Amino acid sequence: AIPLVVAINTSLAARNGMLVRDRIAMEEARNLDAIIFDKTGTLTEGEHGVVDMATVDGVDEDDALTLAAGVESDSEHMIARAIREAANDQDLTAPDATDFEAIKGRGVRANVDGNEVYVGGPNLLTQLDSEIPDHLQRFADEAGQNAQTVVYLVRDGELIAAFAMADVIREESFRVVDALHDLGIEVAMLTGDSQDVANAVADELGIDTVFAEVLPEDKDEKVQELQDQGKLVGMVGDGVNDAPALTRADVGIAIGSGTDVAVQSADVILVQNNPMDVVRLVKLSKASYRKMQ
Numbered sequence: 001a002i003p004l005v006v007a008i009n010t011s012l013a014a015r016n017g018m019l020v021r022d023r024i025a026m027e028e029a030r031n032l033d034a035i036i037f038d039k040t041g042t043l044t045e046g047e048h049g050v051v052d053m054a055t056v057d058g059v060d061e062d063d064a065l066t067l068a069a070g071v072e073s074d075s076e077h078m079i080a081r082a083i084r085e086a087a088n089d090q091d092l093t094a095p096d097a098t099d100f101e102a103i104k105g106r107g108v109r110a111n112v113d114g115n116e117v118y119v120g121g122p123n124l125l126t127q128l129d130s131e132i133p134d135h136l137q138r139f140a141d142e143a144g145q146n147a148q149t150v151v152y153l154v155r156d157g158e159l160i161a162a163f164a165m166a167d168v169i170r171e172e173s174f175r176v177v178d179a180l181h182d183l184g185i186e187v188a189m190l191t192g193d194s195q196d197v198a199n200a201v202a203d204e205l206g207i208d209t210v211f212a213e214v215l216p217e218d219k220d221e222k223v224q225e226l227q228d229q230g231k232l233v234g235m236v237g238d239g240v241n242d243a244p245a246l247t248r249a250d251v252g253i254a255i256g257s258g259t260d261v262a263v264q265s266a267d268v269i270l271v272q273n274n275p276m277d278v279v280r281l282v283k284l285s286k287a288s289y290r291k292m293q
């Protein structure tokens with residue numbers, strides 16, 4: 001039989017928009033030493049808009065944007081949506097792309113008019129062994145310092161353009177970090193985005209530990225890294241990419257609309273897509289289990 005206090009506790013949780021899939025994790029939440037948050041869509045709104053772009057000599061901006069929109073036409077990623085919208089706003093029509101391929105945590109690839117074209121972030125450039133021309137590097141540095149995400153356009157092996165995209169920090173995130181600090185909990189952030197953007201967001205929020213440019217398959221290792229320091233670790237995420245990290249964490253927390261995979265990997269699901277519910281979860285766990293001792 002389920003002990004009465006646990007039953008009360010989980011139904012109280014449910015009334016607060018928390019679905020508890022693992023009661024042990026609910027009990028452990030009161031002892032968490034560190035909580036890792038996914039950046040995009042969890043601490044930030046996750047709604048990027050293209051705010052600036054730059055091209056190499058001889059490449060027209062409209063042509064670059066058109067080409068990028070073509071490559072991104074089959075991607076669900078928020079970055080892809082932003083690039084398609086930017087092209088649309090300029091009344092540019094994306095060319096047909098074939099052999100589309102999504103490269104997890106890096107970007108996308110497709111064939112356009114016989115050219116092999118990629119759009120993606122720093123992780124993609126590493127994979128392609130692609131050099132960034134000086135003035136595009138300066139463009140990227142400046143964008144990064146303004147917490148803007150930069151992705152690059154590579155055509156037939158040559159990096160020809162860069163796009164800067166702005167995301168905004170969710171208002172609630174500031175209170176979440178402060179409240180967790182008040183509870184003595186270390187706050188960490190995990191993202192596939194660039195180190196610059198991650199640092200800018202972390203500085204603004206007062207986040208203690210930053211893991212940036214992490215590939216989806218390596219995210220769970222960052223959870224392990226904190227666990228290896230003897231810490232009890234919570235992880236908050238929403239995406240398919242976050243699933244292994246949610247599983248690895250002592251308390252895996254899926255937030256918001258969360259993909260099915262994230263939801264199935266989590267111990268607790270926060271239905272209302274409010275990061276403040278992470279704080280409520282810890283407090284509810286402390287209040288409930290104190291009574292049991």
Ligand code: ADP
Pocket residue numbers: 038039040072075076077079080104105106107108119120121122123149150151190191192193194216239241
């Ligand atoms: P996060 O960990 O922030 O949720 P993802 O793992 O989804 O991010 O993506 C990591 C990085 O991979 C992005 O910041 C971007 O540089 C690149 N990327 C992923 N998908 C795309 C795409 N469709 N177009 C361009 N870049 C992409």
Ligand code: MG
Pocket residue numbers: 038039040041238239241
């Ligand atoms: Mg994400």
